[in-house]
Amino acid sequence: MVESPPAMFCSKCGAKISATGRFCSSCGEAVDTDSGATFLGDEASLEGATIGPSSPAPRKTPPPHLSPRTPRTPSGSNPASSSDPIGGGRFTPGQIIAQRYRVVALAGRGGMGEVYRAEDVTLGQVVALKFLPEALTQDAAALARFHAEVRTARQVSHPNVCRVFDIGEADGTLFLTMEYVDGEDLASVVRRIGRLSPDKATEIARQICAGLAAAHERGVIHRDLKPANVMLDGAGKIRITDFGLAGIAATIQGAEVRAGTPAYMAPEQLAGREVSARSDIYSLGLILYEILTGKRAFEASTLPELIKLREQGTITNPSTLVRDLDPLIERVILRCLELQPEKRPSTALQVAAALPGGDPLAAALAAGETPSPEMVAASGETEGMRPHLAAFLLALTLVGLIALLFVADRDKLHNRTPLDNPPEVLAARAREIIQQLGYTDPPIDEAYSFQVQSGYLDYLRDHDKTQNRWAPLKNERPASIAFWYRQSPREMSAERFYSSDGAGVITRTDPRFDVTGMMLLILDTRGHLLHLEVVPPQKDSPIPSSPSSNWPVLFAIAGLDVSAYHRVEPEWMPLAWSDSRAAWLGALAGHPDISERIEAAAYRGKPIYFDVLYPWSKPERSAPFTPTPHEKIANIIGVTLFFALALSGAFLARRNLRLNRADTRGATRLGSFVLLTYLAMWLLRAHHLASLDEFFQFLISLSWGLLATALVTVMYLALEPFVRRREPHTLISWSRLLAGQLRDPLVGRDFLIGTLYGVGLTLLEEADTLILPLFGKLPTYPGTLSPDSLLGIHHALGDLLFYVLLFVLYSLMIFFFLFLLRLALKKDWIAAIVVVLVAASTNTGGDYPIVTFVAAALIWLSIVLILKRFGLLALVVGLVIQNVLQVFPITSHVGLYGFYMSLGGKPVFSVAALDN
Numbered sequence: 001m002v003e004s005p006p007a008m009f010c011s012k013c014g015a016k017i018s019a020t021g022r023f024c025s026s027c028g029e030a031v032d033t034d035s036g037a038t039f040l041g042d043e044a045s046l047e048g049a050t051i052g053p054s055s056p057a058p059r060k061t062p063p064p065h066l067s068p069r070t071p072r073t074p075s076g077s078n079p080a081s082s083s084d085p086i087g088g089g090r091f092t093p094g095q096i097i098a099q100r101y102r103v104v105a106l107a108g109r110g111g112m113g114e115v116y117r118a119e120d121v122t123l124g125q126v127v128a129l130k131f132l133p134e135a136l137t138q139d140a141a142a143l144a145r146f147h148a149e150v151r152t153a154r155q156v157s158h159p160n161v162c163r164v165f166d167i168g169e170a171d172g173t174l175f176l177t178m179e180y181v182d183g184e185d186l187a188s189v190v191r192r193i194g195r196l197s198p199d200k201a202t203e204i205a206r207q208i209c210a211g212l213a214a215a216h217e218r219g220v221i222h223r224d225l226k227p228a229n230v231m232l233d234g235a236g237k238i239r240i241t242d243f244g245l246a247g248i249a250a251t252i253q254g255a256e257v258r259a260g261t262p263a264y265m266a267p268e269q270l271a272g273r274e275v276s277a278r279s280d281i282y283s284l285g286l287i288l289y290e291i292l293t294g295k296r297a298f299e300a301s302t303l304p305e306l307i308k309l310r311e312q313g314t315i316t317n318p319s320t321l322v323r324d325l326d327p328l329i330e331r332v333i334l335r336c337l338e339l340q341p342e343k344r345p346s347t348a349l350q351v352a353a354a355l356p357g358g359d360p361l362a363a364a365l366a367a368g369e370t371p372s373p374e375m376v377a378a379s380g381e382t383e384g385m386r387p388h389l390a391a392f393l394l395a396l397t398l399v400g401l402i403a404l405l406f407v408a409d410r411d412k413l414h415n416r417t418p419l420d421n422p423p424e425v426l427a428a429r430a431r432e433i434i435q436q437l438g439y440t441d442p443p444i445d446e447a448y449s450f451q452v453q454s455g456y457l458d459y460l461r462d463h464d465k466t467q468n469r470w471a472p473l474k475n476e477r478p479a480s481i482a483f484w485y486r487q488s489p490r491e492m493s494a495e496r497f498y499s500s501d502g503a504g505v506i507t508r509t510d511p512r513f514d515v516t517g518m519m520l521l522i523l524d525t526r527g528h529l530l531h532l533e534v535v536p537p538q539k540d541s542p543i544p545s546s547p548s549s550n551w552p553v554l555f556a557i558a559g560l561d562v563s564a565y566h567r568v569e570p571e572w573m574p575l576a577w578s579d580s581r582a583a584w585l586g587a588l589a590g591h592p593d594i595s596e597r598i599e600a601a602a603y604r605g606k607p608i609y610f611d612v613l614y615p616w617s618k619p620e621r622s623a624p625f626t627p628t629p630h631e632k633i634a635n636i637i638g639v640t641l642f643f644a645l646a647l648s649g650a651f652l653a654r655r656n657l658r659l660n661r662a663d664t665r666g667a668t669r670l671g672s673f674v675l676l677t678y679l680a681m682w683l684l685r686a687h688h689l690a691s692l693d694e695f696f697q698f699l700i701s702l703s704w705g706l707l708a709t710a711l712v713t714v715m716y717l718a719l720e721p722f723v724r725r726r727e728p729h730t731l732i733s734w735s736r737l738l739a740g741q742l743r744d745p746l747v748g749r750d751f752l753i754g755t756l757y758g759v760g761l762t763l764l765e766e767a768d769t770l771i772l773p774l775f776g777k778l779p780t781y782p783g784t785l786s787p788d789s790l791l792g793i794h795h796a797l798g799d800l801l802f803y804v805l806l807f808v809l810y811s812l813m814i815f816f817f818l819f820l821l822r823l824a825l826k827k828d829w830i831a832a833i834v835v836v837l838v839a840a841s842t843n844t845g846g847d848y849p850i851v852t853f854v855a856a857a858l859i860w861l862s863i864v865l866i867l868k869r870f871g872l873l874a875l876v877v878g879l880v881i882q883n884v885l886q887v888f889p890i891t892s893h894v895g896l897y898g899f900y901m902s903l904g905g906k907p908v909f910s911v912a913a914l915d916n
Contacts, residue, residue, distance in 0.1 A: 090131070090173075091116060097170045101129060101177075117180060127165065130176040143174065150176060155218045160211030162231065162241040181241065183233035186291055190227060195294030198326060202355050204230075205288050207238035209352035212284065215240075216277045216348060223275060225283035226264040227290060262303055263296065267310045267339055270303075277348075278341040284351065285336025285344075292329065293321040297337060313339055328356050361728055370725040373663040377735040379728070384745025385752070393756055400759035404766070404885060405892040411769040413452065413782040414790075414889045416473040417480045418525050423448060423791050429527040430485035433557055434519060438606050439534070441517065443487035447506035447687055450787035451522075453480050459616035461781060470779055477559075477589065478614055479524035481787075484508050489517040491689050493697060504686030504697055505788070513575065528559035532610035536576050536603045546579045547605030554600060554610050564589075565598060572599040572619070574609035588614070634842040641817065645715060652718035661721040666738040671713040677805045678705035684798030685788065712809060719816040727819065730871040737873060747873065754874040757866055758881025761859060765886070768851060777848065786887040796888070803883050811876040814863060828868070836860045 095103045101118040107128060108115050116129045132143075153164035163179040186204070189196070196204065208230060215222060222229075224242060231239040262270060266282035269275045289297040297315050300306035318333055319325045332354045338344045345351050353361070361371050361379035371379075384390070409415045421429075427448050456478050460469055473480045486492070486506065494504050495511045513520065516538050522531035532554075555562040565584035572583075578601035588594040594615065601609035611617075627635065656662040682701040688694055724731055733750040741747060768780050788795045822831040840856040867875050 090114065096121075097129065097175070098168045100168075101127065103129075120177075126180045128178045128180040129168075130178060132174055152220045156215045156220055158211050158214035160207045160238050160240060161214060162239045178241075179239070181231040181233050181239045183231050183239075185241075186227035186230045186232060186287065189232060190291055190294060195322070196291045198292065198322070198329060201288065201292045202329065202357075203236075204232070204238055204291065205284075205355060206352045208240065208284060208287065209348040211238065211240040212280055212348035213352075216280070221275060221277060222280050222283070223269070224261055224264070225280050225287065226261050227287055230287065262306060263298075263300075266341070267307075268341055270307060270310070274341075276341060278344045278346065281336050281344045281348065281351065282338075282341075284348065285333050288329075288333050288336070289315075289318060292325070292333070293318050295321065310339065326356050328354065370661055370721055371728055373666055373724065373735050373739075376724055376728045376731050377739050377741070380732040381746055385749045390749075390752060393752055397752070397756045397759055400756070400763060404759065404762055405890060407763065407766045407769060408783070408890045409892055411766055411780075411783045412889070412891070413457075413473070413480060413784050415891050416470060416782055418474070418476055419481065419790075421525060421527065423450070423483065426483040426523055426525070426527060427485055430483075430521045430523060431487075433521060433523075433529060434487070436553065436557065437532075439517075439519065441489070443517075443519075444489050445492045445689075446485065446487040447492060448483065448485040448791075449507075450790050451482050451484055451508065452784050452787065453478070453482055454784075455616040455618065456480055456614070457782065459614075465778060467773060467779065470782060472591075473782070475590075476524065476526055477528075479530065481525060482530060483523045483525060485519075485521045485523070487519050488515055490515055491691060491693060492687060493689060493693060494687065504682055504688075504701060506687040526559070529554070529557045529610065530612050532607060533575065534606070534608040536578075536608055540604075543604065546603075549580055549582070549600070549602035549605055549607060551582060551600060554607055555598070558598075558610070558612060560598070560612075565596075568597075570599055570601075572611060572613065574601045575621075576603070576608055578603050578608055630842060637838070637842060641813075645813070645816070646711070649715045649718040652722075653714045656717055656721045662717045663720050663724070663735075663738075664717070666720065666735065667713045667716045669738045669740075670716055671709040674712050674805065674809070675705045675709045677801050678708055681798050681801040681805060684794050684801065708805075708809075712812070715812065715816065719819065722823070723816070723819050726823075730815075730867060733871055733873040734876075750870055750874040751877055753866075753870055754877025755881050757862070757874060757878035758885065761862065761878060761882040762885045764859065764862075765855065765882075768848075768855065772848070772851070780848075783886065785889050789888050799887070800884060803887065804880050807879045807883050808876055811872070811879050814879075815867060815872050815875065818864065818867065832861070832864045835864060 091097065091103045091106075093103055093105055097103060097118065100120060100122050102121055104117040104119060104126070106114060107117045113130060113132045116131070118127055118129045119125070120127050147167070150164060150167045157163065162181055165177040165179070168175050168177060195201075212222070212225075222240065225240070229240065229242040231241055233239060264283045264286050266275070266279035269279045286297055289295075295316075298306055298309045300309055315334065315337060318330050319327070332345075332351055335354075336344055336351060345354070361375055385393075427446070430448070457480060460472065472478075486508070492506055492511050494506055508520065508522075513533065513535060516535050518535040520531070520533040521529065524530055552562050562584070565586035568583045568585045570581040570583040574581075580603075581599075581601045583600070584598040586596050586598075588596045597613040597617075599609070599611045599613060600607060653662070657664075679701060682698075682705075686697065686701065689697065720731070733744070733746045736744045737747050766783070769783075773779055786799050789799045818831065818835055821834060822828055825831045825834065836857050839860045840853050842856075863875065863879075866878060
């Protein structure tokens with residue numbers, strides 16, 4: 001069965017014509033797609049359809065420049081022009097239509113109907129009235145398309161788009177009221193003068209791109225973009241007209257895909273596969289080719305011939321037709337005319353930017369090239385933020401910091417618990433206790449820090465369901481923050497060099513507690529003993545009998561009244577062997593419902609073990625680790641992502657280096673930053689030795705630093721070129737920073753915005769502390785801190801570098817993960833939803849899992865938005881600031897120890913200094 005060819009209509013009289021004919025049977029007009037004959041898509045075959053003769057020869061030699069205003073020839077087809085009236089219209093001059101519009105003249109005929117120049121007698125304004133031809137008036141599909149035209153076209157408002165006003169009816173015929181453009185269409189211009197000068201063509205191209213961009217931004221695709229639908233008014237301004245075939249991109253399917261003018265259709269539209277913004281980009285390329293050369297890119301008389309030429313991609317380069325044509329213009333045109341839609345520029349703005357005088361970054365993107373790092377750094381804004389706006393954002397940041405101080409007073413653990421003594425005082429107290437217990441040998445090495453008693457916090461959370469659940473934290477006992485002190489007769493060096501505590505840091509359990517004379521003390525913040533462990537001699541001479549232990553001394557050091565406890569059988573076994581053990585049981589002072597158990601052991605009269613135990617105390621050596629469900633999910637996701645990124649990163653890095661796409665300078669500088677930051681962190685945080693072992697500690701630190709550097713460098717070499725090719729705007733300030741432009745205005749802007757974002761993100765995370773109690777909900781878990789940040793300036797700076805390094809790497813991982821996800825899912829909004837849901841699903845713990853999930857979703861949504869709007873640098877700064885504010889001891893109480901840091905046991909600033 002042979003299907004009939006699709007319907008076509010004469011551009012002069014509007015009569016239906018045969019798709020295989022070359023002339024209109026009603027008026028004799030030649031069927032020429034340049035004259036505006038419009039193809040209405042259906043499921044019919046395209047075989048044998050005639051699209052018209054080749055481009056008409058120009059009437060005169062092309063001049064170098066286009067005059068600003070020339071009258072339009074009557075043969076033009078654009079529906080809204082200033083050409084002389086042509087006869088045969090259904091309305092006569094002076095006739096009143098719809099009791100409002102006075103006909104002036106018939107302005108033209110097109111494939112979709114007649115257009116009249118008319119005067120709006122109500123508003124006194126000249127308008128254009130576009131009527132459907134009678135052959136289409138009874139066609140329900142055509143009427144539906146006509147109404148769709150009004151709905152879609154009215155969404156677009158731009159100086160380079162012919163405005164659509166309203167829809168009306170006269171004698172049963174529908175018409176469209178639209179802006180009247182007094183000028184000439186580009187089809188008439190090309191027929192009259194042959195071609196435009198490159199400068200004028202570039203100017204026109206920019207205006208067409210601007211109008212198309214406005215339409216595409218609203219989701220409107222023209223689908224019938226051709227020279228006859230582009231008007232040039234008397235002022236030299238471009239108007240895109242005839243959105244009669246326009247439609248919302250998402251609704252174009254089936255037969256309507258092939259609606260338009262065949263000679264200016266994109267290949268995928270002509271084949272009936274799809275239509276998108278890139279289809280209009282293809283039509284734009286054909287227009288640019290024609291107005292620059294005076295010829296069509298594809299000269300064909302039938303549709304099969306046209307399709308064959310399109311598939312072969314045989315295009316005569318414009319530079320062979322126009323001497324001295326700017327190569328940039330030719331590159332843009334050929335890029336627009338790519339056979340595959342994904343190879344064309346994605347937006348009309350990219351085309352405009354790629355034209356001479358445009359943005360070189362957009363030019364590279366439009367040409368399908370990967371812009372160099374230097375090009376990325378040179379693009380974008382060169383001026384800084386307006387001073388009053390910068391001052392406002394800075395003031396907003398300061399206000400946020402002040403608000404955070406008072407929020408921290410209600411939420412942070414260090415503001416809820418007594419924290420009066422600096423670490424040097426507590427360390428001196430520990431040495432004093434050791435002397436009191438009879439251990440007089442001076443130590444060779446010592447280390448100390450603070451620790452959070454998380455077991456106590458968990459107990460309060462699980463057993464106290466009142467609004468004042470955290471009030472007991474202000475009491476001296478039990479301690480929520482404790483101080484531990486270690487000493488050794490040998491130098492101590494960390495065995496688990498890179499633990500969660502950082503490089504080379506001595507902890508309560510690292511190194512192992514296995515050298516004779518090693519001691520561990522845990523004190524509360526008032527200096528009372530909570531825990532004692534001593535390693536007894538490995539070999540000792542026998543004695544007749546061991547002296548008795550003086551247990552009351554231990555009770556006194558612990559600040560306990562031995563008479564308030566009764567003896568019970570020991571249950572807790574010390575790690576070392578002892579010759580005597582004892583245990584007591586009592587109740588916590590002021591809390592008779594909470595038991596307090598004392599376990600002690602001694603060897604030859606000296607205590608080697610002492611522990612104050614509560615219901616929440618757990619045997620650390622035998623307690624199995626049981627992760628919560630959300631911890632399991634987080635671990636699985638984290639490990640999977642790490643290995644996936646590492647393996648794929650190595651392959652992609654090698655490929656990018658081979659293709660010379662990688663930013664080797666940026667990767668080198670980023671790697672150097674990681675290595676130097678790691679070594680500086682090690683210098684400030686690690687436990688250093690006064691022996692040759694320090695050199696080996698340095699080698700271990702250097703090896704870990706080089707490993708971290710290698711991982712970061714490989715991932716950067718692997719993924720940065722892909723981001724630079726597709727979303728270079730997110731890397732502009734980052735590239736400038738890596739290029740050493742520290743005082744660049746855009747770098748400063750993103751640092752300021754990132755700081756404000758970090759403060760705002762911290763306030764968002766702390767918001768539940770204030771909001772939940774207002775609705776009668778239980779207060780959330782207190783915010784903890786980094787214990788080492790309480791040890792002094794050099795430890796605090798080391799902590800700061802640790803979190804800077806950690807979250808620079810974390811931000812890069814988030815950045816590249818988001819990019820890869822967008823690349824895989826094709827749609828930014830789908831990728832954003834997936835990231836938000838997956839990341840938020842790993843944060844469902846706490847008393848209110850739903851609240852935690854929503855808060856995490858908001859945080860991740862903000863990460864996506866800040867990355868999209870301001871780029872990588874603002875995200876890195878924001879996450880570093882947010883996490884530093886979360887773990888550092890911020891407070892508004894200047895009298896607390898946590899308000900100041902110390903160096904060498906002397907406060908850098910204190911209340912007395914403030915008073916002076």
